[in-house]
Amino acid sequence: NAGVTQTPKFQVLKTGQSMTLQCAQDMNHNSMYWYRQDPGMGLRLIYYSASEGTTDKGEVPNGYNVSRLNKREFSLRLESAAPSQTSVYFCASSEAGGGSGEKLFFGSGTQLSVL
């Protein structure tokens, strides 16, 4: 089983360039998430989608947009990349987005550098 698949694995951008990070899950999960991981700060939630057709801001949404394309796919877009967005990005999914907190399944991450 593929689980959660992210592309690309690595990306280097120049300041001001745009790009989209792709994420797909094959577990029929309702909820999907985008996190960024920075040294000493753990994971911080950028955006999440509790179900198909809905998206909500997380802790650090500025500079990002998301699209829940269908139940399987949840993309993250940087419209005008900045050096502060250099980070490792993780996509995750879970069966549902409420209750007592479900197990999250993570992709293997995208290492993004903005020069």
Next chain:
Amino acid sequence: GNSVTQMEGPVTLSEEAFLTINCTYTATGYPSLFWYVQYPGEGLQLLLKATKADDKGSNKGFEATYRKETTSFHLEKGSVQVSDSAVYFCAHFSGSARQLTFGSGTQLTVLP
């Protein structure tokens, strides 16, 4: 607000040593608590969880007990192995915020 504070690393141990990684949290209500593990080059994986006070989560020889009185969820293992080398994240799920909040992670290196 909601937050998770965990022991700063890095932590370096010899094989078969006892491991404790401290984790405390602040939250409204009674959140579910988790430990996730990240092996090199991989995404996070759920290691164990506890959903109410005094619950003990356990997996792969790791244990953590939900202590409401001290708002803690410390991770322990009696005898670590080289294969346990990874970054460990404590997290809680807040029903009010409807999202996981992660600690900053603790890097563990186990030497043979």
